[in-house]
Amino acid sequence: MKIVELPVAGYEKVVRAEEPEQGWCAIIAVHDTTLGPALGGLRMWKYGSPDDALTDVLRLARGMTYKSAVARTGLGGGKAVLLGDAKKDKSDALLGWMGRFIDTLGGKYITAEDVGTSVVDLDVIARETKHVTGRSREVGGSGDPSPFTALGCFVSIETCFEHLVGSRSVRGKRVAIQGLGHVGYWLAKHLHEAGAELIVTDLEPARVERVVREFQAKAVAQDAIFGVECDVFAPCALGAILNDRTLPQLKAKVVCGAANNQLAEDRHGAELLRRGILYAPDYVVNAGGILNISVELSPAGYDAKRAEERVRGISRSLAAVFERAKRQGIPTGRAADEEAQAIVSEGRARSPKP
Numbered sequence: 001m002k003i004v005e006l007p008v009a010g011y012e013k014v015v016r017a018e019e020p021e022q023g024w025c026a027i028i029a030v031h032d033t034t035l036g037p038a039l040g041g042l043r044m045w046k047y048g049s050p051d052d053a054l055t056d057v058l059r060l061a062r063g064m065t066y067k068s069a070v071a072r073t074g075l076g077g078g079k080a081v082l083l084g085d086a087k088k089d090k091s092d093a094l095l096g097w098m099g100r101f102i103d104t105l106g107g108k109y110i111t112a113e114d115v116g117t118s119v120v121d122l123d124v125i126a127r128e129t130k131h132v133t134g135r136s137r138e139v140g141g142s143g144d145p146s147p148f149t150a151l152g153c154f155v156s157i158e159t160c161f162e163h164l165v166g167s168r169s170v171r172g173k174r175v176a177i178q179g180l181g182h183v184g185y186w187l188a189k190h191l192h193e194a195g196a197e198l199i200v201t202d203l204e205p206a207r208v209e210r211v212v213r214e215f216q217a218k219a220v221a222q223d224a225i226f227g228v229e230c231d232v233f234a235p236c237a238l239g240a241i242l243n244d245r246t247l248p249q250l251k252a253k254v255v256c257g258a259a260n261n262q263l264a265e266d267r268h269g270a271e272l273l274r275r276g277i278l279y280a281p282d283y284v285v286n287a288g289g290i291l292n293i294s295v296e297l298s299p300a301g302y303d304a305k306r307a308e309e310r311v312r313g314i315s316r317s318l319a320a321v322f323e324r325a326k327r328q329g330i331p332t333g334r335a336a337d338e339e340a341q342a343i344v345s346e347g348r349a350r351s352p353k354p
């Protein structure tokens with residue numbers, strides 16, 4: 001294995017590994033470990049070039065620092081990318097090699113599942129390194145993060161109402177959910193049990209039918225979800241859905257969902273503020289998964305009850321972001337970034353690095 005260190009300003013360590021004879025290439029970026037070891041998933045993707053892979057891993061690693069800081073997971077931010085087609089190029093030999101690469105960082109970077117990798121792949125990686133999380137419950141891991149992500153999203157919606165009208169209750173409120181997959185289904189269940197009215201959509205009719213049947217939701221066509229008369233729009237499907245085409249359609253007072261990278265561009269955060277729509281920043285809302293994993297890493301081991309308590313704490317993090325945004329008159333997404341930077345700076349002041 002040939003490992004090269006790539007100096008990148010603002011990042012603690014960026015390393016690239018190659019196995020020329022096999023054509024294997026991977027990059028690990030450790031953005032910041034002030035608050036703890038850098039945790040972030042391993043993405044396997046068919047990048048156009050090694051430079052594209054580097055750009056992606058740097059962006060994702062910094063995002064993990066911010067997400068973990070605001071959620072107060074006690075972890076830093078990092079990410080790994082494996083260049084290749086997950087459907088064709090993945091093999092136990094390649095994953096084992098990746099495990100040995102991760103191990104060379106001695107625990108500064110801890111890996112987990114991401115796009116193109118699964119819990120089964122993590123088991124293969126774990127034969128070569130102990131710095132792996134998000135494993136199945138059978139081997140003492142934290143299992144499927146989705147119900148925890150959904151719970152975090154539910155308490156975030158309650159927090160939005162508390163911020164706007166002084167009461168957390170969602171009873172009688174109308175929530176439009178886009179995407180009824182792993183997270184959307186559980187979010188619909190929480191909301192229904194708390195007395196909310198649901199309007200839903202998904203690409204897969206069976207998923208829609210189930211939520212209509214179980215939670216008396218009303219189904220609408222995919223493109224109609226943006227213009228629904230409702231209190232909350234909850235994106236739980238795709239990224240970049242808050243854009244020039246969809247924003248003028250929104251009638252909701254609140255946007256709060258689990259999907260990653262909801263704003264097509266940063267300026268759409270300012271546009272939501274201008275329109276008087278409260279945007280709950282995605283990475284604050286969807287931190288339930290990483291909070292669940294952080295419990296797996298605690299010395300006492302994984303405990304679902306403790307994970308739930310930590311996920312409910314997202315409410316406090318989100319309230320702090322809203323307060324900062326209000327105080328400074330800035331978009332909530334920018335306030336979340338500033339909150340993350342402030343938390344990392346406080347950590348740095350408490351324990352300066354040699």
Ligand code: NAD
Nearest residue numbers: 145146149179181182183202203236237258259260286289
């Ligand atoms: P999923 O793949 O299980 O579900 C996504 C659902 O969205 C699917 O049912 C799909 O059919 C539907 N969908 C896709 N395009 C759509 C469209 N145009 N209109 C309507 N529905 C559409 O994914 P998930 O695990 O539920 O995650 C949902 C989102 O939350 C993703 O953006 C994911 O990155 C993010 N997220 C998930 C977790 C987690 O714990 N699963 C954690 C953090 C963030």
